[in-house]
Amino acid sequence: MPDQPDQPHEPAAPTSAARAHHRDEDALEPVELIRQSGAVLRIGKAMLASGTGSYRVKTAMQQVARAFGLDRHEAHVTLTEITATSHRGAIFRTEVAEVRAVGVNAHRLGELTNLANGVRPGVTVDEVNRELDRIEAIGPLYPALANALFAAVACGAFAYLNNGGPVEVVGVFLAAGLGQLVRRTMLHRRLNQFGVTMVAAAVACFAYLGFVLALDVASGSGSTHEAGFISAVLFLVPGFALVTGALDLAKLDFSAGVARITYAMLILLSAAISVWGVTWMTGLDTAPTPAAAAPFWVELALRTLASALGVLGFALLFNSPLRMALGATAIGAVANVLRLELADLGVAMQAATMLATLVVGLLAAWVAPALKIPRITVSVPAVVIMVPGAAVYRAVVGLNNGDVDAAVTSGVQAVFVVVSIAIGLAVGRVLTDRAWAFER
Numbered sequence: 001m002p003d004q005p006d007q008p009h010e011p012a013a014p015t016s017a018a019r020a021h022h023r024d025e026d027a028l029e030p031v032e033l034i035r036q037s038g039a040v041l042r043i044g045k046a047m048l049a050s051g052t053g054s055y056r057v058k059t060a061m062q063q064v065a066r067a068f069g070l071d072r073h074e075a076h077v078t079l080t081e082i083t084a085t086s087h088r089g090a091i092f093r094t095e096v097a098e099v100r101a102v103g104v105n106a107h108r109l110g111e112l113t114n115l116a117n118g119v120r121p122g123v124t125v126d127e128v129n130r131e132l133d134r135i136e137a138i139g140p141l142y143p144a145l146a147n148a149l150f151a152a153v154a155c156g157a158f159a160y161l162n163n164g165g166p167v168e169v170v171g172v173f174l175a176a177g178l179g180q181l182v183r184r185t186m187l188h189r190r191l192n193q194f195g196v197t198m199v200a201a202a203v204a205c206f207a208y209l210g211f212v213l214a215l216d217v218a219s220g221s222g223s224t225h226e227a228g229f230i231s232a233v234l235f236l237v238p239g240f241a242l243v244t245g246a247l248d249l250a251k252l253d254f255s256a257g258v259a260r261i262t263y264a265m266l267i268l269l270s271a272a273i274s275v276w277g278v279t280w281m282t283g284l285d286t287a288p289t290p291a292a293a294a295p296f297w298v299e300l301a302l303r304t305l306a307s308a309l310g311v312l313g314f315a316l317l318f319n320s321p322l323r324m325a326l327g328a329t330a331i332g333a334v335a336n337v338l339r340l341e342l343a344d345l346g347v348a349m350q351a352a353t354m355l356a357t358l359v360v361g362l363l364a365a366w367v368a369p370a371l372k373i374p375r376i377t378v379s380v381p382a383v384v385i386m387v388p389g390a391a392v393y394r395a396v397v398g399l400n401n402g403d404v405d406a407a408v409t410s411g412v413q414a415v416f417v418v419v420s421i422a423i424g425l426a427v428g429r430v431l432t433d434r435a436w437a438f439e440r
Helices: 016-028 031-049 054-068 106-118 125-136 144-161 166-187 193-219 226-236 239-250 254-282 296-317 322-344 349-371 376-384 389-401 404-432
Strands: 072-077 081-088 091-098
Touching: 031 054, 031 072, 031 081, 031 091, 031 106, 031 125, 054 072, 054 081, 054 106, 054 239, 106 125, 106 322, 106 376, 144 166, 144 226, 144 296, 166 193, 166 226, 193 226, 193 254, 226 254, 226 389, 239 254, 239 376, 239 404, 254 389, 296 322, 296 376, 322 349, 322 376, 349 376, 349 404, 376 404, 389 404
Parallel strands: none
Antiparallel strands: 072 081, 081 091
């Protein structure tokens, strides 16, 4: 007889002894510890995805762990990963999670902070998970067009603070709005962040160039107003990552701090490459323009208005509720005008920035509890307007064009100003927060 093909064999049904063995193993599993550990890790992932610093992620996880009655909870947090261990008696559970979406959502961060601060001993895993389900179901507060408008307002304010005139402000307003609309659309399709940054920067630069060229043709003035275009890409400055990374370093959390600073620098570099490419193709000049003469009180009023609009635009861009955004606006307007006035009096920009960010830290310690919002949601938007994004872009363009003097001058200025921001905010936290003043 011909050979018969092999017939598949059905797996043997488990014997009663095997089923009993599995039941015994299940009985030995610390099921409640597993559920508690998963809920603690879940709030940590949500906090990390909302853009806060690693020290705040660890604090929130410890708050929930204590409410569950765990003896000890330890976590190692980087920009995109969490390794957490929950202890109960002689047993422990270690879990690892990864957060791929790096972004900022101030509204969700506020809700998560309220959850972490509000849990009390005896809270159940189901109660925490239900609240997390509710928070994670909350969509963006503002539609895409409004989001683009916020970026346009912020960058238009930047254009004035960078000595731009009415034409530059209007051109930057239009270009930044279009660039942010492209950026948000691409990011919501989960495209690579660095590639999206390059495309958005290029769109903003060409949009600004198209606006001023059309205006020049219509008016016949022959002026290109080219110096203002670099302000059109300042919506791409990763202020949250820079500031939280610097604060992580101040807390001696080097793995998180270095990762955040590296991510921020790569985003800046991605935008700067597009800026350089546009200048190389079009011959645009990135040199800063001198400030126009104006009476003191007029200049003070305009600086205050521009600073307020810039902070408000960035705060809303971070998906902050209006109350939270207005709190940041009040702090940022006072601090940034102080910084600019000190610089006009001859104080080095680094020192002026350090004093201004110290003021931000002190005011945030008072405003945030009064508004019942996380401190970071008002302090970061208030200092983003001080981040020297224009200097970073000019440094990269100078290097690519062989203008070493301009590159070094802009690059050194940018580094020292960023360091000054970190020092000012860290000193403000040390003076107002015992957790920062004393190592535990």
